[in-house]
Amino acid sequence: MKPGSCHTECQQVLHLAERLCEGRGARLTPQRRQVLEILCASPKPLGAYDILDLLKQGVPAAKPPTVYRALEFLLQQGLVHRIESLNAYVGCVHPDHPHASQFLICRDCGEVRELESQSVERTLGSALRACGFKADSRVVEVTGRCLRCSEQETP
Amino acid sequence: MKPGSCHTECQQVLHLAERLCEGRGARLTPQRRQVLEILCASPKPLGAYDILDLLKQGVPAAKPPTVYRALEFLLQQGLVHRIESLNAYVGCVHPDHPHASQFLICRDCGEVRELESQSVERTLGSALRACGFKADSRVVEVTGRCLRCSEQETP
DNA sequence: AGTGTTATGTTATCACATAACATAAGCAAT
DNA sequence: ATTGCTTATGTTATGTGATAACATAACACT
Secondary structure, eight states, X not given: OOTTTOHHHHHHHHHHHHHHHHHHTOOOOHHHHHHHHHHHHOSSXXXXXXXXXXXXXXXXXXXXXXXXXXXXXXXXXXXXXEEGGGTEEEEOSOTTSOOOOEEEEETTTOOEEEXXXXXXXXXXXXXXXXXXXXXXXXXXXXXXXXXXXXXXXOO | OOTTTOHHHHHHHHHHHHHHHHXXXXXXXXXXXXXXXXXXXXXXXXXXXXXXXXXXTTOTTOOHHHHHHHHHHHHHTTSEEEETTTTEXXXXXXXXXXXXXXXXEETTTOOEEEOOOHHHHHHHHHHHHHTTOEEEEEEEEEEEEOHHHHHHOOO
């Protein structure tokens, strides 16, 4: 079972998202839901205009602000993440607990995996504390080759 | 003495850059040198079009590709870094030894500081090893408030 | 001088993101 | 239900960052 590409898994995430938003009094409108659905169904990060193209199937009148507004909401709710080094977005694998995102980006297959290393979290946290820096958001993005790709060929 | 804003320090970096390029057989041409100079002289990260505006003082015919080509070279040589979460560029403080860049970005004063924590390096490295990921480049960028700014006001 | 390589000039265009203002939908209180 | 507020969406235009493609010039080596 590959991450992000499984239909049933995607459904689970959507239900969880609904519950979370409900509990927070946040409105997961049809449009926002569709954008989340698009991201969850994609095994790879999507650019805003990729999302736009897909969204148009359900919302023909969709335009860039449509997507960016939905993304803004979903990012706030922790339901999706933005990959800074790709200008792209991914559905969050486990939106139930807040976490600083750490991503592994394979330059060959394009897949993005969330890392969630506690030790990286901790060491980064103490480094920040040591220099008195109050963090709002932490970005950890590693580009390279995933295990599968580096096993397949050896350049 | 504030990082990046000191003229003599900037000169030192430029001389070092010349030596490094010389040793590698890389050509630090006048244009590339000017772009590096612009970045070193700035206490804050600059966008490509900011650099372009400044570069035009010395190279009136400069256009976007002029800047991006210079940046490409300087990035390859490790003389500048790109800040992914800002789409901006900074001169490298210590280009002599290669290092994974870690940045602290103050959302108030806009200053960017290089962190270089060995422990973050190590833990991230071992986390990557543990999942068989071969890293090409590591991006660590933390946005928040620097010590100075959080001391000045308390919202 | 000749030739291959690397750097620069030039035009156009692509890709990503948001400002600004208009309309509509949801919701609470009378 | 109507009013009135708040939040969400529609729409047009534009701002900002980056690169493709092709032409010319500078360099380095024999």
